[in-house]
Amino acid sequence: MLHKGDALLEVCDLTVQFGGVVALNEISLEIYNQEILGLIGPNGAGKTTLFNCLSRLYRQSSGDILVHGQSITPFSPEDMAARGIGRTFQNIALFETMTVFDNVLTGAQFAMNCGLAADIFGGVKLRRERGETRDRIMHLLSLLDLADIADHGIADQNFAVRKRIEFARALAAKPSLLMLDEPAGGLNREEVAHLEDLIRQVRDQFKVAVLLVEHHLNLVMKVSDRVVAMDFGQKIADGLPQAVRAHPQVLQAYLGEDVA
Amino acid sequence: MTFFLEQLIIGLSSGGIYAIMALALVMIYKSTGHVNLAQGEMAVFSTFIAWTLVQTGMPLWPAILLTVAVSFVGAIVLERVVVRPFAEADDLVVVAVFVGLFLSIHSLAGAIWNYEVKPFPSAFSDGSVSLMVDLSIRTHTLGSLVTTGAVLTAVWIFFRYTQLGLALRAAADNRESSRLVGINVSLMLALGWGLAAGIGAVAGVMIAPVTFLDPGMGLAPLIFALAGALLGGITSPFGAALGGLIVGVLEAMISAYVPYGIEFRELIALMLILSVLLVRPAGLFGEIVARRV
Numbered sequence: 001m002l003h004k005g006d007a008l009l010e011v012c013d014l015t016v017q018f019g020g021v022v023a024l025n026e027i028s029l030e031i032y033n034q035e036i037l038g039l040i041g042p043n044g045a046g047k048t049t050l051f052n053c054l055s056r057l058y059r060q061s062s063g064d065i066l067v068h069g070q071s072i073t074p075f076s077p078e079d080m081a082a083r084g085i086g087r088t089f090q091n092i093a094l095f096e097t098m099t100v101f102d103n104v105l106t107g108a109q110f111a112m113n114c115g116l117a118a119d120i121f122g123g124v125k126l127r128r129e130r131g132e133t134r135d136r137i138m139h140l141l142s143l144l145d146l147a148d149i150a151d152h153g154i155a156d157q158n159f160a161v162r163k164r165i166e167f168a169r170a171l172a173a174k175p176s177l178l179m180l181d182e183p184a185g186g187l188n189r190e191e192v193a194h195l196e197d198l199i200r201q202v203r204d205q206f207k208v209a210v211l212l213v214e215h216h217l218n219l220v221m222k223v224s225d226r227v228v229a230m231d232f233g234q235k236i237a238d239g240l241p242q243a244v245r246a247h248p249q250v251l252q253a254y255l256g257e258d259v260a
Numbered sequence: 261m262t263f264f265l266e267q268l269i270i271g272l273s274s275g276g277i278y279a280i281m282a283l284a285l286v287m288i289y290k291s292t293g294h295v296n297l298a299q300g301e302m303a304v305f306s307t308f309i310a311w312t313l314v315q316t317g318m319p320l321w322p323a324i325l326l327t328v329a330v331s332f333v334g335a336i337v338l339e340r341v342v343v344r345p346f347a348e349a350d351d352l353v354v355v356a357v358f359v360g361l362f363l364s365i366h367s368l369a370g371a372i373w374n375y376e377v378k379p380f381p382s383a384f385s386d387g388s389v390s391l392m393v394d395l396s397i398r399t400h401t402l403g404s405l406v407t408t409g410a411v412l413t414a415v416w417i418f419f420r421y422t423q424l425g426l427a428l429r430a431a432a433d434n435r436e437s438s439r440l441v442g443i444n445v446s447l448m449l450a451l452g453w454g455l456a457a458g459i460g461a462v463a464g465v466m467i468a469p470v471t472f473l474d475p476g477m478g479l480a481p482l483i484f485a486l487a488g489a490l491l492g493g494i495t496s497p498f499g500a501a502l503g504g505l506i507v508g509v510l511e512a513m514i515s516a517y518v519p520y521g522i523e524f525r526e527l528i529a530l531m532l533i534l535s536v537l538l539v540r541p542a543g544l545f546g547e548i549v550a551r552r553v
Contacts, residue, residue, distance in 0.1 A: 081442030095433040
């Protein structure tokens with residue numbers, strides 16, 4: 001199903017250059033509210049570059065990114081959580097010295113704003129807010145099967161668990177767009193099947209749009225409402241999963257020259 | 261036995277000072293990856309500020325509180341102006357910056373207040389408290405122990421239970437992730453420096469009545485605090501504080517029981533630093549840092 005109405009996020013003619021290398025070449029796409037958009041493409045197609053641009057870790061050479069119609073070009077990475085953009089990383093980036101619970105709690109940082117003095121001296125509003133935040137995080141942890149290890153350290157957790165912790169941390173910020181950078185990477189078949197349900201469940205329950213970068217094509221095709229394919233920094237296809245899957249340029253990019 | 265108890269309390273009292281200094285070192289180490297060699301000199305400079313305030317007639321406790329506040333702000337400025345521009349520089353460059361900071365603050369204190377040794381009033385009443393028959397301890401020793409204990413507890417509560425404490429821990433742990441969850445990392449780095457300097461100021465005014473005040477006063481406590489931090493683990497605030505206490509007790513015991521022990525206390529601290537680095541570089545509670553790349 002293709003969505004109508006205002007886009008949550010619009011990428012307009014975005015170009016990113018590193019020295020002489022063009023990583024993104026005038027790419028345009030949009031994401032609608034509560035849509036699951038799969039982003040596919042061979043290695044080096046520019047998917048992660050696009051992610052990093054959306055997180056403001058990279059700056060574009062030209063073009064613009066609009067969130068709810070407003071340009072995010074002036075903003076820094078730390079401003080993006082407040083604009084509803086959350087993400088996970090391909091190589092997990094958790095806080096290694098904290099417990100699972102505290103890792104997820106950091107995600108709720110900007111969502112709890114009550115001033116320094118109240119924070120230190122413990123105002124009433126803060127206590128109430130903290131109780132609510134705590135409940136919300138425990139809910140997230142149980143949704144992601146992490147409740148039992150809430151007070152455990154990060155160091156002992158395996159890769160699949162770490163991925164879920166990062167997922168929970170991104171959700172704790174109440175994003176309107178959740179960007180998942182290769183969530184299935186390193187997961188076994190069973191875990192991938194579980195991830196598929198989880199992405200849908202999260203979309204339905206938290207009313208988020210999901211931008212999914214993934215090499216696991218089966219997962220992308222099954223879970224996405226719409227798929228965008230990229231190659232060499234350009235968009236080569238945009239449409240329903242089955243249409244993109246059969247698109248000649250996509251087949252060529254993935255399978256080599258001789259297809260078409 | 262009472263002699264041993266007396267030495268233990270004295271050791272814990274100076275150990276408390278090393279513990280909070282070690283904590284200040286850990287705070288800056290965790291966010292910059294470097295030992296702030298100027299930590300001791302910053303504490304001495306703060307103590308001179310308190311001394312000056314007292315000379316103008318201000319009562320000691322308000323003078324201490326004002327000094328902590330001034331140190332907090334001063335260190336934030338220092339971080340912005342002197343340390344921040346070298347954030348991305350090589351390790352050696354950063355060490356040079358810290359050595360430069362050490363020398364500059366040391367000389368500035370000497371230029372303003374000269375090198376004459378000055379008495380510094382205790383924040384507690386003079387005299388001593390009798391704990392048992394045959395065991396009386398100077399009020400300052402006990403007061404200092406209680407004060408550093410309170411600082412350690414307050415810092416622990418702050419980092420463990422407040423939102424800002426969590427943000428500071430996050431920023432020290434992983435900058436990029438912190439930014440992406442909306443934490444202002446640059447503000448957190450500045451606050452970390454402010455807190456470290458505030459804690460250092462408390463250490464300074466607690467140690468000055470014992471060692472007297474002069475610009476060279478900060479070096480020995482810095483070495484003991486560094487030994488403590490390394491012993492406990494320079495990545496672990498809890499370990500560093502415990503290490504500081506252990507070093508304090510060790511210092512007191514060696515001074516009391518080893519002939520001429522008081523003469524080579526600093527040597528012991530340096531040997532401790534070397535042994536930890538050789539045998540267990542991460543310290544007792546520190547983590548061996550390994551990163552997935």
